[in-house]
Amino acid sequence: MVEATRVEGPGKGRSVGELIATVSEQFSRLIRDELQLAQLQLAEKGKRLGVGAGLLGGAAVVALYAVGVLLAAAVLGLATVLPAWLSALIIGVFLLIVAAVVGFVGKKAIDASKRFAPKPQEGLKDDLDAVKKGIQK
Template sequence: MGRRSDQAGTFELLAKLPQQVVTLARLEYENAKREIAQKAKRGGIGALAIVVALFFLFWAIAAFVAAAIAGIATVWPVWLSALVVGVGLVLLAAAAIFAGIALIKRGIPVPEDAIGRVEEDLGAMSEVRFNASAAPQAPQTDRAPRAPSMPKPGEEGNWR
């Protein structure tokens, strides 16, 4: 039974495989670059919004600090009320720093989609293994087992 003219043979498919793998790797690289660029752009816009908010927050905090010191100064001496407000601000700053570090670590742009696709591609390629059972092998010794090798021209072997 002959092969239909619109179907590629095994050797034709194997000849196309290296170029297809290179094309797949190039496309996944481009996808990863695009994904990182999108995530970095969103991160940059978010950072700009935070900078603007911090500018206004700086002046608001100054006003609140002055109001807190003046309010507490009605009960305690001014120096003691300023000390209490200063310690409270240092504690708030420490909490904000720790929260910011945690958010930055969690927000590092990683191209998860592209990595997932590459892992799937590698998994699919690892299923293609050379079956060297057709070729006789030398007896095994105490050394590590030999990995199957590619058939040389004219030798038998198959892919599965």
């Protein structure tokens, strides 16, 4: 009858087969955890892109109102010589400035989301290196 090889040390009393089964189970759990981390990182990137897109959409809405005000200012300016058109023109320019600021902030948010690059492969590589070091001991 063949006796199972026993390992001395921290895994004392466990056969090589049991140790391999344990390593296999821990490795598959590690892979699942790394995939879950990658999912969370991609969700975070999507959230950041959504914020930037929302800000750009807000800038478009403000710009649309600015165009309406500028059109009203042009109509008032042509229809009358009263200074009411000047105030409408000032409001329109102000709204365009607001749209530019909101658009700039939205672009910065999108650029920041591009710099956020989830790298799940690095965590997996570190885990593989740790497993290799553990096997070599």
